[in-house]
Amino acid sequence: MKLIIAAIKPFKLEEVREALTTIGVRGMMVTEIKGFGAQSGHTEIYRGAEYAVNFVPKVKLEIVVADGLADEVVDTILKAAKTDKIGDGKIFVLDVGQAVRVRTGETNDDAL
Amino acid sequence: MKLIIAAIKPFKLEEVREALTTIGVRGMMVTEIKGFGAQSGHTEIYRGAEYAVNFVPKVKLEIVVADGLADEVVDTILKAAKTDKIGDGKIFVLDVGQAVRVRTGETNDDAL
Amino acid sequence: MKLIIAAIKPFKLEEVREALTTIGVRGMMVTEIKGFGAQSGHTEIYRGAEYAVNFVPKVKLEIVVADGLADEVVDTILKAAKTDKIGDGKIFVLDVGQAVRVRTGETNDDAL
Amino acid sequence: MKNLSKIAGLAGVLALAGLPALAQDAAAPAEVIDKGDVAWMMTSSLLVLFMIIPGLALFYGGLVRTKNMLSVLMQTTMIASIVMIVWVLWGYSFAFGGGTSPFWGGLGKIFLSGVTMDSTAATFTDGVVLPEYVFIAFQMTFAAITPALIVGAFAERAKFSGIVLFMILWVTFVYFPIAHMVWDGAGLIFNWGAIDFAGGTVVHINAGIAGLVWAIVLGPRLGLGKENMAPHSMTLTMAGAAMLWVGWFGFNAGSNLEATANATLAMLNTFVATAAAVVSWSIVEGWVRGKASGLGAASGMVAGLVAITPACGTTGPVGAIFLGLLVSPICFFFVTAIKSKFKYDDSLDAFGVHGVGGIVGAIMTGILCAPSLGGTGFVVEAGTMGAQVFAQIKAVLLTIVWSGIGSLVIIYIVKAITGIRVSADDERQGLDLTAHGESAYHS
Amino acid sequence: MKNLSKIAGLAGVLALAGLPALAQDAAAPAEVIDKGDVAWMMTSSLLVLFMIIPGLALFYGGLVRTKNMLSVLMQTTMIASIVMIVWVLWGYSFAFGGGTSPFWGGLGKIFLSGVTMDSTAATFTDGVVLPEYVFIAFQMTFAAITPALIVGAFAERAKFSGIVLFMILWVTFVYFPIAHMVWDGAGLIFNWGAIDFAGGTVVHINAGIAGLVWAIVLGPRLGLGKENMAPHSMTLTMAGAAMLWVGWFGFNAGSNLEATANATLAMLNTFVATAAAVVSWSIVEGWVRGKASGLGAASGMVAGLVAITPACGTTGPVGAIFLGLLVSPICFFFVTAIKSKFKYDDSLDAFGVHGVGGIVGAIMTGILCAPSLGGTGFVVEAGTMGAQVFAQIKAVLLTIVWSGIGSLVIIYIVKAITGIRVSADDERQGLDLTAHGESAYHS
Amino acid sequence: MKNLSKIAGLAGVLALAGLPALAQDAAAPAEVIDKGDVAWMMTSSLLVLFMIIPGLALFYGGLVRTKNMLSVLMQTTMIASIVMIVWVLWGYSFAFGGGTSPFWGGLGKIFLSGVTMDSTAATFTDGVVLPEYVFIAFQMTFAAITPALIVGAFAERAKFSGIVLFMILWVTFVYFPIAHMVWDGAGLIFNWGAIDFAGGTVVHINAGIAGLVWAIVLGPRLGLGKENMAPHSMTLTMAGAAMLWVGWFGFNAGSNLEATANATLAMLNTFVATAAAVVSWSIVEGWVRGKASGLGAASGMVAGLVAITPACGTTGPVGAIFLGLLVSPICFFFVTAIKSKFKYDDSLDAFGVHGVGGIVGAIMTGILCAPSLGGTGFVVEAGTMGAQVFAQIKAVLLTIVWSGIGSLVIIYIVKAITGIRVSADDERQGLDLTAHGESAYHS
Numbered sequence A, B, C: 001m002k003l004i005i006a007a008i009k010p011f012k013l014e015e016v017r018e019a020l021t022t023i024g025v026r027g028m029m030v031t032e033i034k035g036f037g038a039q040s041g042h043t044e045i046y047r048g049a050e051y052a053v054n055f056v057p058k059v060k061l062e063i064v065v066a067d068g069l070a071d072e073v074v075d076t077i078l079k080a081a082k083t084d085k086i087g088d089g090k091i092f093v094l095d096v097g098q099a100v101r102v103r104t105g106e107t108n109d110d111a112l
Numbered sequence D, E, F: 001m002k003n004l005s006k007i008a009g010l011a012g013v014l015a016l017a018g019l020p021a022l023a024q025d026a027a028a029p030a031e032v033i034d035k036g037d038v039a040w041m042m043t044s045s046l047l048v049l050f051m052i053i054p055g056l057a058l059f060y061g062g063l064v065r066t067k068n069m070l071s072v073l074m075q076t077t078m079i080a081s082i083v084m085i086v087w088v089l090w091g092y093s094f095a096f097g098g099g100t101s102p103f104w105g106g107l108g109k110i111f112l113s114g115v116t117m118d119s120t121a122a123t124f125t126d127g128v129v130l131p132e133y134v135f136i137a138f139q140m141t142f143a144a145i146t147p148a149l150i151v152g153a154f155a156e157r158a159k160f161s162g163i164v165l166f167m168i169l170w171v172t173f174v175y176f177p178i179a180h181m182v183w184d185g186a187g188l189i190f191n192w193g194a195i196d197f198a199g200g201t202v203v204h205i206n207a208g209i210a211g212l213v214w215a216i217v218l219g220p221r222l223g224l225g226k227e228n229m230a231p232h233s234m235t236l237t238m239a240g241a242a243m244l245w246v247g248w249f250g251f252n253a254g255s256n257l258e259a260t261a262n263a264t265l266a267m268l269n270t271f272v273a274t275a276a277a278v279v280s281w282s283i284v285e286g287w288v289r290g291k292a293s294g295l296g297a298a299s300g301m302v303a304g305l306v307a308i309t310p311a312c313g314t315t316g317p318v319g320a321i322f323l324g325l326l327v328s329p330i331c332f333f334f335v336t337a338i339k340s341k342f343k344y345d346d347s348l349d350a351f352g353v354h355g356v357g358g359i360v361g362a363i364m365t366g367i368l369c370a371p372s373l374g375g376t377g378f379v380v381e382a383g384t385m386g387a388q389v390f391a392q393i394k395a396v397l398l399t400i401v402w403s404g405i406g407s408l409v410i411i412y413i414v415k416a417i418t419g420i421r422v423s424a425d426d427e428r429q430g431l432d433l434t435a436h437g438e439s440a441y442h443s
């Protein structure tokens, strides 16, 4: 199994989720994160105190899928998350050794 | 070493943490996430505007343990997080190449 | 490529980010987490109801870098995040199979 | 046209005059409305609304968990709104309808019948009257806030439809009668000579006891003692407490019905008793656990306000400070030691603060009105402290019994009809989503 | 020195007296200022400020997404501030400058020239006057809140500079003239005998229509119907709504200009109509979707307040309850069915609540003032319900036409000069950062 | 029984009358209490409480980081509460005890001895008096808010016990004497003929200077300039600022002590000067950094309120607008350029806004009271602008020196006894947890 981690723009979340559902992804974990990258942040000024906020709001998806589905997932995210503007995000793929469903104790591909 | 990632129901956090402490887990990272899965979300209506919230609040645990402890950790989470209702969560296990404790510079099993 | 996960003290974030920038890290994901470890939490009392809060606020960094840069990244975090007090945090290193930049579709080292 | 009702503080003036003298209906040709009084009573009425929403709603709302925030705001808002309607339809008549029963006001003013722009209501000064509409509005706000206080006892688990039904029955059979008994010239407790300037018995003990009954019947919240149930926003709680303080001047100084020196005494007392209770709660906390908390200060604030309520018109400022210093440690003891010993889950301490603070205030009122202690004098005929305290205690006991039994019976009736508690799953998920279909916060 | 202007409610008194009788400038030696009136009018003025900020600002602010929170607070604050300055410079004169045109007040009091500490303004009682300064301040708050209401229609996408320019033009060419027409003794609508006690036409219909025009011209927010645009803090929205209710007594009971029985009637009506509208919105929601929401209660609250505004001085309390029960279902229908059918994005329902609620209130005022329904009587010369309702409808239509056309023309002028909408990227990122350079919340 | 004290604005009336004429104790048989005045003064008193909590508490609280939120709320609440108690015990006597010293009021009214329901306090009109209790309550709120303003300078790092001790000493040796000097008929500054209608020197300069001393002695917060210290909730800050504006009418128009035309002038000025300062701060910001921020608008709001405070009773509305336009750029310059140049960490700009704004207001008061500028006239005997401005400057300087030296001495005493700053670890973790044992927010 693979763990696919993707950092995307927050307003793309719904589109990406829908696209992934279509290809059969049945679960994921979503976290609101602060992203640092080529897309620059902004400056805030409060009564003369200037703060450079180097981080940009992003959403991180973590999806575990069977090996066979991994490429399709990556492709799907690539398409759905794209705006062609800087800061569209990254996708990383890692190996997962084991997966278990808490409710049933099912393991690996059955657990997804 | 193994990285154990678990998505569980928020109100189970304390129970799981205690159970893990008992078997010798000495550290973890906890994140509030939005989970997407078989457990369905809910609908909110605001003055006629209807929003389907597809995500359910979950808590994600990330625990790095020595290889020998991994199975016990998975089992313990399985038991403590279970309510037998849909949405109880998933556990994933990944390999970790290296671990370091910032304060001391200790590495690997010593760092945990 | 390597995924470097680090849990550090929140007020060290800026220092660590700057140090990493200097050695050429060009992106990362930052999450606010609750840490559990040797550093103990605190107790809150509300009208006689006492709550032991076992978690301590931490910041989690996730950085994907080319294999060659990984050690330097770990070292840099080690130095910048250190206060020599308990709770300084941990660094974990995992293997990453694949990386893609959403905007361009570039992969692996080019995507970072 | 003139409203027969008399308000309790009146007792002070009248008793000194030697007789209850309710004969102000007898041709009083020199009846005068002073615009200064009208201005003050309008201001006071809106201040009491300010106490309910946003004041009490935020105070209580901040204390619950995020998932139940809106339910508290909704309950408070809905209770106040429904009671206002009930007040116009039959409540005002039940309380101040002009009937001569010692227990209720009769049906004479159902639907406000007979009340016009020319109707007047008596004040505590002979010949000085108010437009009856402002008396109706002012008293209406008291009727609206009292049941809303009970929310603090059943928060985070009670069923919305059950709450609504309970409240309609409760004001009808518990609040309106007690208001009549304490504040109307024909009322039972009024004629005992008990002092309750601004509603210690009618409002606070009454609501506190009803809350205790709810808490016991409902049982504790799921996860109590295991899950962290810390207030989701102490900021809102402290802001709400501050609003309560500000609004309470309408309650207390407004109860004087005129913008006179006595109202200003009530105001000064409401300032300093509250300040003293804030300080003494913090001192106790500092002593017991080493730190003075914001919730402690806010709790002391409310406890002080509750305690000074019956006493504010008849106590001197130094006596008020004393009362404030006294009430907080007692309430502190109840919300910490007693509550955990007897294991009732009075979620936000409606009983522990309003009930207990109200009882302390009611009894101390009998002492602190002593001229030797800077007070304005006893009201009971006997004219001794013993007799006054005895009258106060009788008033407290009757309120406890009436409210206790009344609330219990009504809860069981409601339980049979709509139910009183949500399902465990709904409680877990939170009342905001399950009972109202929305969430308090989004990002 | 004396202010010639007359306020609409006056119509009631005067019409009964048989003539408009504006000759109070003719030597009136017995002019009297009552300190109770002054106290009440000062209180009322600050209550209306309380309605704007924090009230309206939080009510609206809670309804937008986090990223636009500050923009709403800023728009509300800045609009109110600018209009206050404009009011002193030329607004007061345009509205109440003493001119005899039916459409505006002329330039006689530009820069408040001629107004001194001794100047007085008439009330509805002959011989009773107010210091002109407090009349200026009170009316100023009305001028300040009206344009701020429009924010609800263009929130989350309008351009700050465009808003500022629009508002200066709008109050000048739309608000001041309509205020003159409705409230000044020389005003067109005033002389039709239409009743608008506290500003149903001038304030609510006027702002509601302007909002509708904005919503249509601007087009919907990006992502409408796809992204979750749920209120970022229902807590703030409910707290803000409560503050609106509290402050509204300054609006409604203050419009009586004196602390008399009529003011207390206005107050009582403002309590119970609002309570009824809260309840009826919740009932409709409970019926349509099974759950009564906090936003529903808050919306009903505002709808009830809007509807009772024109009627509060001339309706009986039971009539007020009826009006409250009636208005919510109608507004509910507009903000749910009509809005989605016609697809204008009135973001926070400035039109759906203020416009629609204002129209319902204005027309019903003509019915509920009937003595047979507990009201205080018709004001039109004909003295029949038909004639009164006809006068009300004429007033509503003129307001709709004037505000509609005026707003449309001004928006297009502003569009040409500064633009009216931010870029898509800025809208996406949120107005707080892009227009004001800050964020509402940090941790 | 009658209170000897006179309030500064009185100077206006009296100086015109040619003599200080404090002989109102000499048999004044026609003393009259007007209920309209009493109503207004009660309203004003509670409005000033509203300024402190929730107003100031939320304004300041929003500006700190989440981890210090409750500490600010607690400090504000506790300071106000303690000072109220101190006021009854000895503060009122120290300030207005009837003594003839130019520096303090003596011990004549310790514990409010001798004050009864029949005691009265003079107003600015001969023969018109107030119940002394309301005068005590009103002045008490001023004593309570002034030290609370200082919180803005030492927020996020001062030690709670040190703050409490400091405040008790500071009101005793700094505030009460200055209040006596400025507002009591026997007071030093009062007799210079300096105008301070509502407390520019006593409240704002006084607190601002004390704040500057604290900021310098304490040193900057850990991480200043490196960590992001942005306000944790601009929403609360803006809501708090709005509450300050609303409450400030009690402060300013209340200081007239009567509900007369002069009070309404003070009210109108408090509206428009503030509006102008909101606008001018935003303009400066727009010009300097391209965007007008919410914090800028809120800061301008407070700056305008501060500046108009001494001037509100003697300036015309156009002069008030001018003053508002003027003060914001000056304060802006201090909180941006000067503060960063001299590197004192006045965390929330207690000095930069209250101190600086107060000085601008105090001096401009001497100019804008000129009849040629629409003001009500000079008060100094010489009757020239130069003399008036000179009197104003003298008052400012004495306040600066007294407050500066007094505060410095007291801080060092406190430092020796309890300490004034928390440990670095506690500061890092936040005062909420370390000093009060709770967190402002949970989910």
Ligand SMILES: Nc1ncnc2c1ncn2[C@@H]1O[C@H](COP(=O)(O)OP(=O)(O)O)[C@@H](O)[C@H]1O
Pocket (backbone or CB within 6 Å): A007, A034, A035, A036, A037, A038, A039, A040, A056, A058, A085, A086, A087, A088, A089, A090, C026, C027, C028, C029, C030, C062, C063, C064, C065, C101, C102, C103, C112
């Ligand atoms: N090396 C990296 N490791 C982890 N996350 C990264 C890395 N580089 C970028 N990211 C994440 O991807 C987001 C987008 O990257 P950025 O460089 O801003 O733009 P782009 O994807 O267009 O190159 C960042 O905000 C960050 O969250």
Ligand SMILES: Nc1ncnc2c1ncn2[C@@H]1O[C@H](COP(=O)(O)OP(=O)(O)O)[C@@H](O)[C@H]1O
Pocket (backbone or CB within 6 Å): A026, A027, A028, A029, A030, A062, A063, A064, A065, A101, A102, A103, A112, B007, B034, B035, B036, B037, B038, B039, B040, B056, B058, B085, B086, B087, B088, B089, B090
């Ligand atoms: N394939 C997946 N990858 C990552 N996280 C998942 C995956 N499937 C489920 N999860 C996480 O587990 C949670 C529970 O899963 P769900 O399918 O709702 O119920 P169950 O665990 O009972 O099958 C989800 O909310 C989500 O956070």
Ligand SMILES: Nc1ncnc2c1ncn2[C@@H]1O[C@H](COP(=O)(O)OP(=O)(O)O)[C@@H](O)[C@H]1O
Pocket (backbone or CB within 6 Å): B026, B027, B028, B029, B030, B062, B063, B064, B065, B101, B102, B103, B112, C007, C034, C035, C036, C037, C038, C039, C040, C056, C058, C085, C086, C087, C088, C089, C090
């Ligand atoms: N085994 C672990 N797995 C994952 N995260 C850990 C683990 N141990 C510690 N951490 C993270 O590192 C943080 C610091 O660890 P802690 O044990 O408190 O102090 P120290 O790093 O000084 O030993 C914790 O708060 C937690 O977030």
